[in-house]
Amino acid sequence: MLPYGTLEEASAALGRNLTMAETVWFNYSAGKSDYYLYCHNIFFLFFVFSVAPLPLVFVELARLAGFDRYKIQPKVRLSGSEIGRCYKDVMRMFFFIVGPLQLVSYPSVQMIGIRTGLPLPSGWEMFAQLLVYFVVEDFTNYWIHRFLHNKWGYEKIHRVHHEYTAPIGFAAPYAHWAEILILGIPSFLGPAMVPGHMITFWMWIALRQIEAIETHCGYDFPWSPTKYIPFYGGAEYHDYHHYVGGQSQSNFASVFTYCDYIYGTDKGYRYQKKIFQKLKGELESNGDQNGGSYHFSTQDIKSD
Ligand SMILES: [Zn+2]
Numbered sequence: 001m002l003p004y005g006t007l008e009e010a011s012a013a014l015g016r017n018l019t020m021a022e023t024v025w026f027n028y029s030a031g032k033s034d035y036y037l038y039c040h041n042i043f044f045l046f047f048v049f050s051v052a053p054l055p056l057v058f059v060e061l062a063r064l065a066g067f068d069r070y071k072i073q074p075k076v077r078l079s080g081s082e083i084g085r086c087y088k089d090v091m092r093m094f095f096f097i098v099g100p101l102q103l104v105s106y107p108s109v110q111m112i113g114i115r116t117g118l119p120l121p122s123g124w125e126m127f128a129q130l131l132v133y134f135v136v137e138d139f140t141n142y143w144i145h146r147f148l149h150n151k152w153g154y155e156k157i158h159r160v161h162h163e164y165t166a167p168i169g170f171a172a173p174y175a176h177w178a179e180i181l182i183l184g185i186p187s188f189l190g191p192a193m194v195p196g197h198m199i200t201f202w203m204w205i206a207l208r209q210i211e212a213i214e215t216h217c218g219y220d221f222p223w224s225p226t227k228y229i230p231f232y233g234g235a236e237y238h239d240y241h242h243y244v245g246g247q248s249q250s251n252f253a254s255v256f257t258y259c260d261y262i263y264g265t266d267k268g269y270r271y272q273k274k275i276f277q278k279l280k281g282e283l284e285s286n287g288d289q290n291g292g293s294y295h296f297s298t299q300d301i302k303s304d
């Protein structure tokens with residue numbers, strides 16, 4: 001809730017005219033409690049979980065010509081009812097775990113000092129904070145995820161997320177309820193270390209999930225803008241982790257590739273990639289145009 005009654009009061013407090021974005025924010029948030037603003041995340045998450053995976057689900061079901069060559073595991077196809085079941089399971093977790101977690105976690109957001117007032121942060125401030133959030137999340141998630149691949153962690157908790165050996169966008173948040181709770185820690189740690197504005201927090205929650213959905217989408221597009229992000233893992237990188245499955249000791253990182261490189265947990269992936277690229281080169285030199293894309297296939301080599 002903003003401590004100003006009118007735009008003029010806000011302008012006087014800032015000592016300047018409000019920008020257009022600040023005026024919009026004032027008009028929207030002035031009469032709303034901080035708790036209510038924080039709870040917007042529930043709606044954003046519902047929207048992202050429901051809508052962001054749809055384009056590629058459509059591509060998958062319609063089998064649009066031209067897209068097949070970008071599918072990472074082309075021999076695995078899910079039916080509409082299987083995809084629907086995944087979404088239903090995700091929504092059950094959303095209503096019983098994710099939503100309530102948002103409702104009760106407000107005191108921690110209050111404690112770390114996520115602000116809702118004016119002035120709004122600059123674009124650079126938001127960018128820098130989001131970068132910190134992604135780096136912190138990636139590092140922390142790496143170790144928790146690696147821990148969940150021990151015998152106990154995998155069998156009791158993480159096995160659920162690995163039910164999809166060829167993931168789809170809807171399967172990004174598909175996990176055991178305990179994993180959803182545990183992985184809330186890496187998501188929260190960045191904002192706790194570098195607290196910012198509520199808008200930055202909203203963006204972080206939404207972007208992190210959009211990134212996870214892209215990473216699980218099952219397609220690797222060479223023209224994806226994320227290819228320009230340094231050290232970004234992407235769909236093919238994480239798909240390999242699902243493809244290898246429970247015994248996987250490779251590609252644990254959620255966002256970037258450098259943790260796996262530094263700690264030596266990408267050796268199997270890099271070896272496999274080298275073999276496939278060699279095969280691809282050979283197929284292309286033999287004039288086989290279908291060899292043009294390097295993608296895994298569950299029926300092909302399976303080693304880690
Ligand atoms: Zn895993």
Ligand SMILES: [Zn+2]
Nearest residue numbers: 161216238242
């Ligand atoms: Zn995954």
